[in-house]
Amino acid sequence: MKHRACLSLKRTVAILGAALALISNGLAQTGKPSEAAKTQDAVAPLSHDLSGVWMQYPQGDVPGTPGMNTVNQRSRPPLTPWGQARLDAARPMVGPKAIAGEENSPTLRCDPDGPPKILNHPNPFEIVQIPGRMFMFFEEQHVWRTIWADGRELPKEPDPSYLGYSVGKWEGDTFVVETIGLNDKVWADAYGDPRSEQTHLTERYRRLNHDTLELQVTIDDPKSYTKPWVSPPKLHKLESGWEIAEWFCVLNEDKAYDDAVRKPAGVAPSSSKKYWR
C-alpha cells in the first residue's frame, strides 16, 4: 500500500509538475526513440492474442504531459453548443484550461473512471482473454471491464453506466471494440472534454509485434462534437514483468492528498471535503 501510494503519488506529482512547469522538450525526446521502434513485423500467431500488461509510451502531444494522447487533443473536432457548455464548466487539473484551486474533475471525489478517459491515462492495463470474453484491468482505480466477444450485438437501449456496454470482434488482425451506453458523468479525457450518453466509442487494437500494441480510438458523440473524433493510433509496450497493483481511489486519502500535496503546490481543490461526512 505504502509502496503503491508512493508510486501513484510520484506519478501524479510527475504529471502535475510536468504540466505546470511546461517542460516539453525532455519528454518529447524521451518518447521519440520508442515510437520509432514501431515495426510492422506482425506475426500471425500473435495477432489474435492481446494478453498481457500494457503501458502507453510516454511521448505526448500536450506540452509537458507524458502520454495521454490516445484521445488526442489535436484531432478534436469542434464542439456542439451542449459540448461547449460542458467543456466551459469543466475545471481540469491539467492542460491549458486548468485553473489552480478551481479543479472540479469528477475523479477528485473518487467517482468511477471509465472509457475512453481511462484508456488515456499513463497507467498500465492488463488484457485477459477467455472464450467469448475479453477483460481489461486498469491499475487506476482498480477498474475492470468486460468486452463481450461471443457474437452478441450491442444492446438496443442500455442503461447509461460508467463503463458502458462493450462488444468486440476480430477484423483480420485487429480487435474492434464497440461501446455504447456510457453516462455523461465522466469526461472523455483529463482536459474536461465531455462525454455524452450518445457516445459510440470504437477502439481498434492491433498487436504490431510481440512487445507492441497499437490502440486507435474513435469517439462518435454527436451530442458533444460536430464530427467523429478520430485520434491517431497510440503505441503501448508489453511489460512482461509487471502485475497490476491495487490502486483504489479512497476519499479520505484523496482529501489528505489535497492537503499534503495539491494545496501546497497551489493546485489544491478541496472539492472532496464537502462529500466527506
Next chain:
Amino acid sequence: MKEIKEVKDKTTRDGLRLDDSSVPLLPSLPLPRSLPLLWRKVLRMRFVRALAIWGTMLVLSPSVMAQTGKQLETDTPAASSALSHDLSGVWMQYPDGSTPGVPGMNAIDQRFRPPFTPWGQARFDAARPMQGPTAVPGQENAPTLHCDPDGPPRVLNLPNPFEIVQIPGRVFMFFELGHVWRTIWTDGRPLPKDPDPTWQGYSVGKWEGDTFVVETIGFNDKLWVDVYGSPRSDKMHLTERYRRLNHDTLEMQITMDDPKAYTKVWVNPPKLHKLEPTWEIAQWFCVIEEENAYSETIRKPAGGISTAPK
C-alpha cells in the same frame, strides 16, 4: 423488535439482488423528474431491493426461513471429478441466514465469533454499523458509507452475486458490489513475506483434492469483516475453502486467523451458493454523491444515518 429496527437501518450497500419480475409487485418511489434517468433508476432499484428484502423478512417467520435453509443444506453432495476443479460461473449465496431478519450474510457467522482481544474490542466498540445489535441510528460510521473500497472477507459475505473466472495460473473473482475484482494466484507462488497492507490483500490458491483453498494476507485494517463492525487487522490470515458439491452448488467455508483482533481462530460453517447461469455481473459502483443523496432521501427519513457534517 430488532427486525423492525433493522428494516429501518438497512441500506443500499448490502441490498439483495432480485429478479426484475419482482418489481411491479412493489410500490415505486416517487422521484423528481429533474433527477438524471440512471440516478432515478438506481435509486428506485435499491429502494425496491431494500424494501423487498426487509418486507420479506418481516413477513416470513424465522421458522420458515430455517426450513428453507434446512432443505438447501441437505442438498446431495454428488460431486463429480469433472466438475471439481472448475468453479467458473456466477454464484449467489442462499438467503438462509443465522441472524434473525437478515438474509444470508452467514458465510461469516456471528454465532462463531471468538472473544475479542482488547484491540479488537476497542475497534468493535468504535464501530457504528447500520444493522445488528450495536447499530445506533444516526451514528453509523461504516467505511463503505463514504464509498471506501470493499474487500474480503466482508465482500464474500454480502448477499450479492460474484463471478469466478479461471485461467492458467490465476483465478479471478468479480463482485457486483462496488464492482470489485480480485486476483488469486494459482501458479505455485508462495505468499509474500512482508506485503504492503491493501484493501484486497494478496491471495494465492491451490487445489487440495476437490477443494480450492485460498490463503490471503496483507490486509489493511480499514475495513470491517462483516456488516456488524467486527474488526479486521493487518495481522489477518484468511483461508477460504471452495468446493463444488454438484453442478449448481458451491460450498464456501471461511476461516479467519487474526490474533490482533480475536483471541481464537474464527471458524465459520460452510455456506452454500447457487449457480446462476443466466446472470451477468452488473456495474454497481459506489458513487459518493449518490450515496449521500440516498442517505438524505431514504436513510434519514427512515430514522437512520446522521447527515450532519463531521
